[in-house]
Amino acid sequence: MQLLRALLLLAILASAPVAIAAPPEVMVAEPYLELRTGPGRGYPVTHVVPRGEAITVVKRRTDWFKVRDARGREGWAHRDRLAATFTPQGKPMPVAAPGREEFEEHRREAGLLAGDFEGANVISGYASYALNPQLAAELRFSQLLGNASDGQLLAAGLTHVFRPDWRVQPFVSMGAGMIRIQPKATLVQAPDRSDELAFVGAGFKVYLSRQFIFRAEYNKYVVFTDRDENEEPTEWKLGFAFFF
Amino acid sequence: METRIRFLLLTGLLALAGCATTGGTPTQAPAAAAPEGAESPSVITPQVERREVRVADIDTENWEAGAYIGSLSVEDFEVNLVYGARIAYHISEDFFAEGILGTSDAGISSYERLSGSAPLLTDSEREFRYYSLGFGWNMLPGEVFLGGDRAYNSAVYLTAGAGATRFAGDDRFTVTLGAGARILIKDWLAAHLDIRDHVLEVDVVGTNKQTHNFEATLSLTAFF
Numbered sequence: 001m002q003l004l005r006a007l008l009l010l011a012i013l014a015s016a017p018v019a020i021a022a023p024p025e026v027m028v029a030e031p032y033l034e035l036r037t038g039p040g041r042g043y044p045v046t047h048v049v050p051r052g053e054a055i056t057v058v059k060r061r062t063d064w065f066k067v068r069d070a071r072g073r074e075g076w077a078h079r080d081r082l083a084a085t086f087t088p089q090g091k092p093m094p095v096a097a098p099g100r101e102e103f104e105e106h107r108r109e110a111g112l113l114a115g116d117f118e119g120a121n122v123i124s125g126y127a128s129y130a131l132n133p134q135l136a137a138e139l140r141f142s143q144l145l146g147n148a149s150d151g152q153l154l155a156a157g158l159t160h161v162f163r164p165d166w167r168v169q170p171f172v173s174m175g176a177g178m179i180r181i182q183p184k185a186t187l188v189q190a191p192d193r194s195d196e197l198a199f200v201g202a203g204f205k206v207y208l209s210r211q212f213i214f215r216a217e218y219n220k221y222v223v224f225t226d227r228d229e230n231e232e233p234t235e236w237k238l239g240f241a242f243f244f
Numbered sequence: 245m246e247t248r249i250r251f252l253l254l255t256g257l258l259a260l261a262g263c264a265t266t267g268g269t270p271t272q273a274p275a276a277a278a279p280e281g282a283e284s285p286s287v288i289t290p291q292v293e294r295r296e297v298r299v300a301d302i303d304t305e306n307w308e309a310g311a312y313i314g315s316l317s318v319e320d321f322e323v324n325l326v327y328g329a330r331i332a333y334h335i336s337e338d339f340f341a342e343g344i345l346g347t348s349d350a351g352i353s354s355y356e357r358l359s360g361s362a363p364l365l366t367d368s369e370r371e372f373r374y375y376s377l378g379f380g381w382n383m384l385p386g387e388v389f390l391g392g393d394r395a396y397n398s399a400v401y402l403t404a405g406a407g408a409t410r411f412a413g414d415d416r417f418t419v420t421l422g423a424g425a426r427i428l429i430k431d432w433l434a435a436h437l438d439i440r441d442h443v444l445e446v447d448v449v450g451t452n453k454q455t456h457n458f459e460a461t462l463s464l465t466a467f468f
Contacts (some may be wrong), residue, residue: 024301038397038428040337040385058302059431061467062336066431095299112341112377114406121417123406125377143408145417184414210336240379242335 001238026085026093033085035075039064045200047073055085072185103207103243104164105133111215111241117153118233124153126241128232133164138173151181155199171217173201179223197223205241213241260429289333305432308332311436312346318372318411319446319455322351326372326459330436333379339365340380342403344420346441347373350411353448364448369413372457374442376420378405397428409444419442436463 028049036043039061047069049055055067063079085093098106110127124142131137137161145153157175176198183192203217216238223231309331316326328346335341350370357364384400403422408415422440429435442457 023303024298037387037395038385040382040397042385043387043397057302059305062334065302066335093299112379112406123377123408123417143415145408145415150415157390212335212339242341 025054025086026057028053028055030084033077033081035077039076047075068154095149098211100207106243109241109243110237113215113237113239115235115237117144117235120144122235122237124237128159133160149181149183151179153177167207169205171203171205175199195223195225197221211242211244213243215239215241305467306334308465308467310463312461312463314459314461316348316457316459318350318457320353324348324351330463330465339380342380342405343377356402365412372411374409374418376405376407378403399426409442412446412448416444418442432467434465436465450465
């Protein structure tokens with residue numbers, strides 16, 4: 001039974017690429033659509049596709065779409081221009097630019113932050129998924145680089161944004177995870193330590209433009225050590241993030 | 245025959261026009277408009293495949309991954325072969341996020357060579373391994389020409405990142421600054437020439453010292 005299930009799963013996975021839809025076809029609705037040689041605003045226009053002609057959307061890179069017209073000529077068109085084309089249903093192509101509205105209701109977010117963890121340098125990456133406009137589940141990984149010791153920190157938590165409709169969004173967060181500390185070899189030989197930890201934090205996100213976010217945060221950790229006293233390091237970090 | 249078809253089409257159109265203006269059913273339309281067996285006069289239906297367009301169906305190529313090889317000057321420890329991997333996510337036409345991971349074996353310092361004393365570092369401590377996460381800015385996008393017939397899209401970009409380096413038995417916080425040029429051989433294949441400076445503090449002789457470790461690499465990456 002197990003084997004059968006595994007085989008079925010394999011068959012489904014193997015058939016998945018076949019299920020990929022053919023490239024979508026849309027109709028030019030503006031007087032003409034300019035096609036550029038590259039995916040950027042500075043690239044020269046080499047072709048124009050007149051109104052009413054069908055184009056095939058071949059691929060996308062950032063905000064640019066590579067399209068092919070009926071005569072097989074290819075070029076790149078910006079998302080704003082493609083948003084003015086029509087689908088076979090007569091609806092505008094649904095490729096609106098991400099802006100404040102998307103920032104308010106984005107689901108996925110990832111970023112890189114750097115700062116200070118109780119005197120040590122910290123480099124941190126995080127990814128989050130919004131459960132609703134205010135609450136997001138977040139996973140963070142940090143590397144700590146100090147003069148006396150190095151370490152890694154992995155934690156999961158929840159982030160709560162008070163006002164998703166503001167451009168500057170204050171948030172609070174809390175969570176738990178693991179920390180591993182490796183004292184430097186040049187100092188007294190002390191063993192590596194792995195401890196559990198919990199944290200609370202506060203910070204803010206600022207919507208910059210398009211899908212970019214500036215983020216700053218302050219965290220207070222409690223490391224549950226084997227010794228009599230827990231450690232309570234503090235951390236601040238700044239960085240950039242983007243949503244998608 | 246042709247006049248008959250035209251007649252049928254016209255009566256069909258008239259019936260539909262009447263329908264549109266009165267908003268009612270075409271009760272007065274002549275029964276002859278759609279005789280049995282004749283093709284239904286669907287003049288308005290466009291001859292396009294009715295398929296829903298989903299943006300998710302469009303093949304996006306925002307990720308770029310590849311490998312590089314070049315030389316790295318480890319301060320005080322000669323210039324050595326370096327190789328590594330690079331992954332980038334293109335956020336917009338101007339900016340990208342980038343991660344690099346490289347490794348090299350540092351050589352012998354002039355001090356070790358001249359003094360003839362015991363080596364300062366063991367072989368495993370001589371390994372220079374770094375990673376860096378950061379952002380890049382496509383400062384000068386453009387095209388380059390090869391002869392008169394070929395044009396390739398290109399960009400000159402600046403990068404800044406933070407990461408860590410393992411060298412001399414120690415992990416060190418590292419800031420990596422760089423500049424590079426990218427040429428797209430195909431839509432999905434790019435060649436890069438990168439210059440980077442890894443700035444970190446190194447403690448080999450008992451005191452911390454800031455070092456600049458310059459690197460020049462050639463890489464090949466694919467968009468996916």
